[in-house]
Amino acid sequence: MIAPGLPRLELPIERFELSCGAQLLVSPRPQATIAAVSVHVRGGPALDPAGREGLAFLTGSLVDQGTAAHDEEELAALLEPEGGEVGGDAAGVSGSIVNERWELLLESLAEMTVAPAYPSDKVELHRQRLLDRLLVERDDPRVQGGQLFRKLVYGAHWLGRAAYGTRASVAKIGARELRAHHRRNWVARRGVIAVCGQVDPQAVRRRAERLFARWPTGTPLQTTPPRFPARAVRSGVFPSKRAQVHVYLGHLGIQRNHPDYAALVVLDHVLGTGPGFTNRIARILRDELGLAYSVNANIHGSAGILPGMFTAYIGTSPDKVRTAVEGFRREIVRIQEEPVGQEELEVAKSYLVGSFPLGFERAARRASYMISAEVHGFPPDYLERLLESFAAVTREDVQRVARQHLHPRQCVLAAAGPLAKAEVGRLARP
Amino acid sequence: MRDSSLEKGGARIHEHVLENGLRVLLAERHLDPVVAVMLWYRAGARNETEKEAGVSHFLEHMMFKGSARYGKGAIDRITTTLGGTNNAFTTADHTAYWFEFASDRWESALEVEADRMRALLLDPAEFEAEKQVVLEELAQGEDDPWRVLSQEVQSALFPRHPYRRPVIGYSDTLKALGPGEMRDYYERFYHPGNAVLVVSGDIDPARALAAVKQHLGSIPAGKPYREADAFRAPAEAQRGEQRLTLRWDDEARRLCIAWPTVALGTDEDCILDLVSTLLAGGRLSRLYRRLVIEERCATSISVHNDTRVESGCFWLFAECAQGTQPAELERRIDAELERLARVPVARAELARAKRIIAAGEAHDAESVSDLAEDLGEFAIDADWRLALRTLERIQRTSAEEVRRTVAKLLVPDRRVVGWCLPQEKRKTR
Numbered sequence: 001m002i003a004p005g006l007p008r009l010e011l012p013i014e015r016f017e018l019s020c021g022a023q024l025l026v027s028p029r030p031q032a033t034i035a036a037v038s039v040h041v042r043g044g045p046a047l048d049p050a051g052r053e054g055l056a057f058l059t060g061s062l063v064d065q066g067t068a069a070h071d072e073e074e075l076a077a078l079l080e081p082e083g084g085e086v087g088g089d090a091a092g093v094s095g096s097i098v099n100e101r102w103e104l105l106l107e108s109l110a111e112m113t114v115a116p117a118y119p120s121d122k123v124e125l126h127r128q129r130l131l132d133r134l135l136v137e138r139d140d141p142r143v144q145g146g147q148l149f150r151k152l153v154y155g156a157h158w159l160g161r162a163a164y165g166t167r168a169s170v171a172k173i174g175a176r177e178l179r180a181h182h183r184r185n186w187v188a189r190r191g192v193i194a195v196c197g198q199v200d201p202q203a204v205r206r207r208a209e210r211l212f213a214r215w216p217t218g219t220p221l222q223t224t225p226p227r228f229p230a231r232a233v234r235s236g237v238f239p240s241k242r243a244q245v246h247v248y249l250g251h252l253g254i255q256r257n258h259p260d261y262a263a264l265v266v267l268d269h270v271l272g273t274g275p276g277f278t279n280r281i282a283r284i285l286r287d288e289l290g291l292a293y294s295v296n297a298n299i300h301g302s303a304g305i306l307p308g309m310f311t312a313y314i315g316t317s318p319d320k321v322r323t324a325v326e327g328f329r330r331e332i333v334r335i336q337e338e339p340v341g342q343e344e345l346e347v348a349k350s351y352l353v354g355s356f357p358l359g360f361e362r363a364a365r366r367a368s369y370m371i372s373a374e375v376h377g378f379p380p381d382y383l384e385r386l387l388e389s390f391a392a393v394t395r396e397d398v399q400r401v402a403r404q405h406l407h408p409r410q411c412v413l414a415a416a417g418p419l420a421k422a423e424v425g426r427l428a429r430p
Numbered sequence: 431m432r433d434s435s436l437e438k439g440g441a442r443i444h445e446h447v448l449e450n451g452l453r454v455l456l457a458e459r460h461l462d463p464v465v466a467v468m469l470w471y472r473a474g475a476r477n478e479t480e481k482e483a484g485v486s487h488f489l490e491h492m493m494f495k496g497s498a499r500y501g502k503g504a505i506d507r508i509t510t511t512l513g514g515t516n517n518a519f520t521t522a523d524h525t526a527y528w529f530e531f532a533s534d535r536w537e538s539a540l541e542v543e544a545d546r547m548r549a550l551l552l553d554p555a556e557f558e559a560e561k562q563v564v565l566e567e568l569a570q571g572e573d574d575p576w577r578v579l580s581q582e583v584q585s586a587l588f589p590r591h592p593y594r595r596p597v598i599g600y601s602d603t604l605k606a607l608g609p610g611e612m613r614d615y616y617e618r619f620y621h622p623g624n625a626v627l628v629v630s631g632d633i634d635p636a637r638a639l640a641a642v643k644q645h646l647g648s649i650p651a652g653k654p655y656r657e658a659d660a661f662r663a664p665a666e667a668q669r670g671e672q673r674l675t676l677r678w679d680d681e682a683r684r685l686c687i688a689w690p691t692v693a694l695g696t697d698e699d700c701i702l703d704l705v706s707t708l709l710a711g712g713r714l715s716r717l718y719r720r721l722v723i724e725e726r727c728a729t730s731i732s733v734h735n736d737t738r739v740e741s742g743c744f745w746l747f748a749e750c751a752q753g754t755q756p757a758e759l760e761r762r763i764d765a766e767l768e769r770l771a772r773v774p775v776a777r778a779e780l781a782r783a784k785r786i787i788a789a790g791e792a793h794d795a796e797s798v799s800d801l802a803e804d805l806g807e808f809a810i811d812a813d814w815r816l817a818l819r820t821l822e823r824i825q826r827t828s829a830e831e832v833r834r835t836v837a838k839l840l841v842p843d844r845r846v847v848g849w850c851l852p853q854e855k856r857k858t859r
Contacts, residue, residue, distance in 0.1 A: 290562025354513010
């Protein structure tokens with residue numbers, strides 16, 4: 001039933017290694033009106049020392065506060081009138097601009113990557129803004145519920161910590177630490193640069209070669225095998241006097257390169273992420289039981305180099321939480337015990353295969369895909385292979401991966417809102 | 431049948447009006463093999479009676495719950511099977527339904543829209559089940575302090591006009607609403623004469639028009655809008671400043687100021703776009719630079735020119751930095767607004783703001799859905815050509831026009847000032 005003859009997604013990628021050691025990926029896109037550039041630096045919050053959580057985030061997010069060549073105002077004056085939008089985070093810095101000014105964007109991001117200034121006054125300003133934000137988020141049940149859930153799943157591993165840090169850790173971070181962290185970790189051998197737009201790949205290469213020439217080569221990222229708490233029933237509550245309770249039920253998930261990835265994407269679409277009411281959880285918990293406006297379940301979305309999480313989420317009134325948690329468990333068990341219907345399987349697969357080109361209209365999306373493909377080591381024909389993998393998933397595959405990767409009797413449960421701790425503890429037990 | 435064409439975002443735009451009154455905009459662009467289909471109805475919270483508050487948005491939900499040919503869930507199933515996506519949204523002035531498909535199958539959207547335009551089921555059991563979902567959506571909004579604050583400010587800004595009401599309605603009006611009342615509203619507003627269809631992307635305009643006629647051309651025009659719409663008092667002018675304070679159980683001091691302004695598409699609407707860029711568009715804008723960067727009395731600031739069919743709001747949102755008194759932040763905002771009302775903006779600053787807006791046009795039309803949304807919103811609320819003319823009007827705006835508009839509209843005695851502050855016990859912590 002998969003719709004035949006779908007238009008193909010054209011995403012040509014030319015790959016270069018720059019003299020500095022960074023990888024450059026260029027995807028020419030004829031007629032594009034917007035160009036996007038993304039610089040990814042491997043490492044991220046994993047490199048935050050204990051007690052300095054938020055260091056990687058601040059290092060990346062403040063690269064736009066001035067460079068050796070331009071201060072922050074000059075950068076804004078150059079970029080903004082050309083539609084230039086730039087933002088950094090723990091994983092690097094990226095931006096987009098009207099296509100004809102792609103060189104300006106590449107030049108600016110190269111400056112920010114290679115020679116950010118971290119002026120003390122600007123660092124202090126933005127650190128204080130982050131502290132203010134963390135103070136407000138301290139009482140936000142949605143934020144705290146999500147954070148509690150991560151902690152219950154990942155324990156003391158850095159994935160269980162807040163990427164922005166805490167008020168205590170951020171208070172200890174200053175400009176000197178940002179410069180040192182940047183010097184140690186923002187090095188070319190860990191860098192991937194992606195450019196998408198109406199560009200000539202060779203022209204991009206020549207320009208990038210010159211702009212990134214002074215980026216220190218450094219050493220590749222060293223990683224250690226992660227350790228996570230064993231899957232088990234655990235629970236926690238963030239009490240808050242609000243109208244709704246945010247409920248998170250789940251456990252440790254899979255890595256992005258797991259061979260079951262395609263089957264789990266299909267499973268997710270049948271169980272809890274298919275559009276509208278095509279997934280079981282939205283159809284039953286939202287449509288039939290009227291429990292919520294926002295409800296979903298997903299294991300593939302957070303899969304990365306390290307394992308993601310299986311998360312079933314609902315925002316609902318306190319009197320409906322028990323029905324919701326029971327509903328989640330019932331649907332997880334059902335997809336393990338009964339093969340999915342042929343029609344719902346085909347609907348999910350058709351969507352996954354057919355909707356793929358829709359997600360690649362924006363240049364920024366193309367650039368972020370190129371980074372992801374490089375970081376995960378996907379082959380050049382990965383997208384085609386992935387679509388073929390979706391199309392090949394069977395009812396038996398879905399049941400097998402549901403049994404192998406979903407663990408309804410070993411879930412953690414985090415709740416944030418007007419609900420008692422004892423009640424959450426009772427709900428956590430299957 | 432009328433026909434005209436112009437260009438926007440690299441797309442050639444053709445306009446047609448069918449005999450039943452349906453206005454059709456076809457925006458042809460072949461960058462990607464993708465097509466967006468958006469159907470807009472002139473039916474939003476503004477068109478509701480007091481008793482019907484929330485019916486427009488609730489009806490938007492029910493449009494996915496069954497029509498003659500598409501039973502409950504069928505629209506999502508068909509969209510998904512064809513590898514497409516769909517969604518919908520409701521505002522104070524209109525409701526819009528959106529599909530995006532690969533370009534060889536987008537016509538399926540027309541079949542769906544035709545069926546639910548003339549034969550919506552509104553099954554009573556489905557109606558009651560979906561009401562619970564809408565009530566949960568309302569509860570979700572009640573947990574968002576910015577939403578609660580801006581709603582309170584909006585209610586004060588429009589004391590009699592329906593623009594005062596939240597688009598989602600109130601729990602009491604929603605609970606009291608029955609399928610019969612929704613059916614009445616649907617029959618008043620959901621027909622070709624009260625709708626605009628936009629098809630944008632990888633299309634052949636002649637074939638697209640033929641498909642539109644085939645699926646939607648035979649639906650009767652329906653009751654003229656003027657007869658269908660309820661009477662309402664005009665959006666009255668503000669008399670004197672109003673102030674309100676809410677309490678929330680966190681440490682934020684949130685400020686929302688709103689002024690009543692002008693209708694969409696007027697000259698002053700374009701000038702207010704420029705004003706909002708001068709005040710908070712980018713890192714060199716006046717309010718961001720002074721309040722966030724230099725004086726550090728706000729952690730964030732934004733403004734929004736929200737013009738509507740019958741009036742408009744100019745919104746200002748700011749969060750007070752810890753250690754700054756709310757009154758101090760307000761005083762500094764006032765000083766910047768007063769300066770903009772008194773001293774014409776410098777030529778270079780004005781030119782920069784105009785360039786930011788012009789460059790933003792490319793971002794605003796990057797996807798076929800962006801393009802369909804921009805054209806459709808202007809078309810349903812006023813005239814789609816405004817999507818093209820606004821930039822030209824902004825380009826010829828003078829510094830004196832900016833000054834005069836701010837001095838006329840954004841003054842203290844026309845505004846509502848709302849604060850959301852920590853609960854009393856927190857103030858002493």
